Structure formats: structure tokens, C-alpha cells
Amino acid sequence: MPLPHDPAAASIPRLSDGTPDWAALRLEFPATGTTTYLDIARKALLPRCAAQAAADWFADISSRQTGRRAFSMGEVEETRRAVGATFGAAPETLALVKNTSEAINIVAQGFDWVPGDNVVISVAEHENNTFPWRPLVRRGVEVRVVAGDSDGQVSTDALRAAIDGRTRILSVAWVSYGAGQRADVDALAQLCRDAGVLFLIDAIQAIGILDRRIDDLGAHVVASGGHKAQMSVAGAGLMYVAPEALERFRPPFAAKYSFATMDRTEVEPALAPDAHRFEYGNPNFLGLAVQRRSAQFIGAIGLAAIEARVRHLTDLILEAADRAGLKVRTPRPWDQRAGIVSLDLDGVSADALEAALEAEDIRVASKDGHLRAAAHFYNNEDDVQRLFDRLRHHLESARA
Structure with a gap:
């Protein structure tokens, strides 16, 4: 049984006004029948079509095809095109890397650093946008960590103040994993252009939620794993490299897809002319099959509709938090947040609350001592x- 050429959901259920039928789409996620899952910021619930993509992939191996399509590089290119079409990037600007940290490490290790250079990040960054920079200290590179305010938010002005004539890279989250703050990427992109600084965005908490093209962010590099709102699996992510940034860092590793030639006798083969140069060896064929199907599913629903739905649901979370008397750490204006709402529990253990809620099949996350709820469509x-x-x-029981 070969893999289908058109793996998108056959049709997206819609209401009479053309908007997605969210109740019907909810049925595509079997776990929602038993679990209140408000934890897309940790891992994705996968739709039925993603499971079918995996089943189709294995079926191709088991058939007379013996994996002819499952292990086809042509299918990999189909994934690249589908991901680019849904999330907004030309296929040649996308490397299909494993995850955010791989992409950031490629930049960190492939950049031509000079002792005395610095990279600017913030205290709000996830571990995967923190640890990849730490080894650079051994090469004489300063890692500048910008402080946040009492709610864990980091201002554009604070990031601007940390940049000087020796800053080579600014690396920030589009949406922070903890407080859920959405960065002003337009202002930061302009800042980096003016200062000649390479601008890297960790986009994992935004791609699949926000209706904005990757190549419209003004970033030189956009890094993201696929296992959150892209509804892919761990090990199947993306790395966007703007054409003008392609020569600003080099691949720190090399394998056959890194080069423009397959001639193994060539002493100094030229690098591949696009983002393919950052891919090494055999890809995650199974993960890419799921990634493609989910990207097409998201594209068929439409990012504009998804963003509007997430905005509505997070508005409800904010209103419920206000009624419960809970302090919200996440900014209120929509252009400063996305799908994450972070709650201050006023001394009650977030770890204990996460565990108590999980025992009742309610999934949220304890992050940095606060409770994080993250909605999806x-x-x-x-x-x-x-x-x-x-x-x-x-909360009442804990305070009694």
C-alpha cells in the first residue's frame, strides 16, 4: 500500500459561515474525549491524520514497495514544500532539522567567533536557547543574559541596551515558554539590521498558533522543533535560513547532503547552495511523514482561523483567572502574547497543583514556580x- 500523494485531511468540517467546525475538529483528537489537555506548550496532541501518516509509512515498508516511497528523498522534498506552504517560507530556505536545539547549535558552532564577541539572550529563554551558547565561553565569547521584570517579561529596551559593537547574535523566543510573552520581533529585527547583528528566533511556541509567515519575521534564522503546535513529532522540526544569511555561518558537520556534489573524490566540494547544507545523512523519514501530514492539516484549517480560536480560548482563561482572583503573569494585549497563560499561585506549589490536576485528567504545566495553561484549537x-x-x-484545600 503506497503512501498517498495527497495526505491532507480529505475535507475540513466547516459551519455555514465558512469558519471551521471546532467541535467536529476536536473529534480528530481522541485524547480530548478523556483528558482536558491545556498543555500544547509542552507536547502536541496529534490528530488522527498524523497517526494515519505513520501507519501509511509502515504499510509502505510492509508492501511490495518495501519502503520505496517511505525512504524516498522525493517524499522528504514533499515535506519541505508542505511545511513551507503552511508556515510561510520558500522550500530552499528550510532545513528539516530535528529540533530547536539542533538548529541553534548549528548557528552557535558554525559562526566565526572572535574572542571578545558576545551573544545576547534573556533570562526568559528556554534551556534549548540557553545551553547551546554556554560552551562558547571557552572560545572567549561572552553570553549576555538580559534580566526580566517581576513577571518574567523582558522588554525590547532591555535587549537593546545589552547590544554593543561586539554583539554578533541576538537570540530570543518569539513567544517565551514560561510567561508567554510575545516578543516585538519587528522592532528587534530592525535593531539587528541597524547593528549588523544576526537575529535568531526560537519560534516553537508560536509556529502553528500565530498567522504570520516565517520569512516575514525579519529574522536571519528561525528555529523550531515540530512537537508542539505544528503537531509533528519529536525529531522532526525546521530551521529557516534567510538567503542573505546563508554565508554568515558554516555547517559545523558534513555529510552527503551538505554539498552540491555527490562526487566523493572531490577534495573541497562546494556546499549545497541553500539550506540543505545544514542537513546531515539520512533524515527522520517517519517523523517527516507525520510532519508533512500535520502541516497540510493545519494549512487546510488555516492559520488565521487557528489564531482567532486560540485568542478566544486564552481570553476565556484570562477572564476565569480574574474571577478566581489569580494574578496573571502573561501580558494582556493579544499582540504581546499567544497561546500561553501563566498564573501566579501566591505561594501554593505549582508542582503539587500540576500533579493534583493530572490525577483528574487535566493537563497543565508547572513552569518556574508558576502554573502554565496553553490552549490550542x-x-x-x-x-x-x-x-x-x-x-x-x-487552591482552597491548599490554603485551608
């Missing part, structure tokens, strides 16, 4: 109500 009003009904109960 398959969530509904009942999910928000159930979370706060049980959250109020556990």
Missing part, C-alpha cells in the same frame, strides 16, 4: 471551565 469552553473549577478547589 481543539480545546473548548468546557475545558477552561473544568480547569478552573478544579483549580479553585485545590
Whole structure:
């Protein structure tokens, strides 16, 4: 049984006004039948079509095809085109890397550093945008970590103040994993252009949520694993490299897809002329099959509709938090946030609350001592109500 050429969902259920039928789409995620899952910021719930993509991939290996399509580089290029079409980037600007940290490490290790240079990050960055820079200290590179305010938010002005004549890279999250703050990428992109600084965005908490093209962010590099709102699996992510940035760092590793030739006798083969140069050896064929199917599924729904849905659901979370008397750490204006809402529990253990809620099949996350709820389009009003009904109960018990 070969893999289907058109693996997108056959048709997206829509209401009479043309908007997606969110209740029907929720049925594509079987786990929502038993679990209140407000944890897309940690791992994705996968739709049925993603599971079917994996089944189709294995079926191709088991058939007379014996994996002819499952292990086809042509299918890899189909994934590259599908990911680019959905999330907004020309295929040749995309490297299909494993995850965010691989992409950031490629930049960190491939950049031509000079002792005395510095890279600017912030205290709000995830480990995967922190640890890849740490080894550079041994090469005489300063890692500048910009402080945040009491709610964990980092201002554009604070980042600007940290940049000087020896800053080579600014690396920030589009949406921070903890407080859920959305960076002003336009202002930061302009800042980096003016200063000649390479601008890298960790986009994993935004891609699949926000309706904006990757290649419109003004970044030189956009890094993202696929296992959150892209609804891919761990080990199948993306790295966008703007054409003008292609020569600003070199691949730190090399394998057959790094080069423009397959001639093994060539002493100094030229690098591949596009983002392919940052891919090494056999790709994650199974993961890319799932990545392609999910990207097409998201594209068929439409990012504009998804963003509007997530905005509505997070508005409900904010309103419920206000009614419960909980302090919200996440900025209120939509252009300063996305799908994450971070709650201050006023001394109650976030770890204990996460565990208590999980025991009741409600999934949220304890992050940096706060409780994080993260909605996606398959969530509904009942999910928000159930979370706060049980959250109020556990908070009252903890304070009794």
C-alpha cells in the first residue's frame, strides 16, 4: 500500500459561515474525549491524520514497495514544500532539522567567533536557547543574559541596551515558554539590521498558533522543533535560513547532503547552495511523514482561523483567572502574547497543583514556580471551565 500523494485531511468540517467546525475538529483528537489537555506548550496532541501518516509509512515498508516511497528523498522534498506552504517560507530556505536545539547549535558552532564577541539572550529563554551558547565561553565569547521584570517579561529596551559593537547574535523566543510573552520581533529585527547583528528566533511556541509567515519575521534564522503546535513529532522540526544569511555561518558537520556534489573524490566540494547544507545523512523519514501530514492539516484549517480560536480560548482563561482572583503573569494585549497563560499561585506549589490536576485528567504545566495553561484549537469552553473549577478547589484545600 503506497503512501498517498495527497495526505491532507480529505475535507475540513466547516459551519455555514465558512469558519471551521471546532467541535467536529476536536473529534480528530481522541485524547480530548478523556483528558482536558491545556498543555500544547509542552507536547502536541496529534490528530488522527498524523497517526494515519505513520501507519501509511509502515504499510509502505510492509508492501511490495518495501519502503520505496517511505525512504524516498522525493517524499522528504514533499515535506519541505508542505511545511513551507503552511508556515510561510520558500522550500530552499528550510532545513528539516530535528529540533530547536539542533538548529541553534548549528548557528552557535558554525559562526566565526572572535574572542571578545558576545551573544545576547534573556533570562526568559528556554534551556534549548540557553545551553547551546554556554560552551562558547571557552572560545572567549561572552553570553549576555538580559534580566526580566517581576513577571518574567523582558522588554525590547532591555535587549537593546545589552547590544554593543561586539554583539554578533541576538537570540530570543518569539513567544517565551514560561510567561508567554510575545516578543516585538519587528522592532528587534530592525535593531539587528541597524547593528549588523544576526537575529535568531526560537519560534516553537508560536509556529502553528500565530498567522504570520516565517520569512516575514525579519529574522536571519528561525528555529523550531515540530512537537508542539505544528503537531509533528519529536525529531522532526525546521530551521529557516534567510538567503542573505546563508554565508554568515558554516555547517559545523558534513555529510552527503551538505554539498552540491555527490562526487566523493572531490577534495573541497562546494556546499549545497541553500539550506540543505545544514542537513546531515539520512533524515527522520517517519517523523517527516507525520510532519508533512500535520502541516497540510493545519494549512487546510488555516492559520488565521487557528489564531482567532486560540485568542478566544486564552481570553476565556484570562477572564476565569480574574474571577478566581489569580494574578496573571502573561501580558494582556493579544499582540504581546499567544497561546500561553501563566498564573501566579501566591505561594501554593505549582508542582503539587500540576500533579493534583493530572490525577483528574487535566493537563497543565508547572513552569518556574508558576502554573502554565496553553490552549490550542481543539480545546473548548468546557475545558477552561473544568480547569478552573478544579483549580479553585485545590487552591482552597491548599490554603485551608
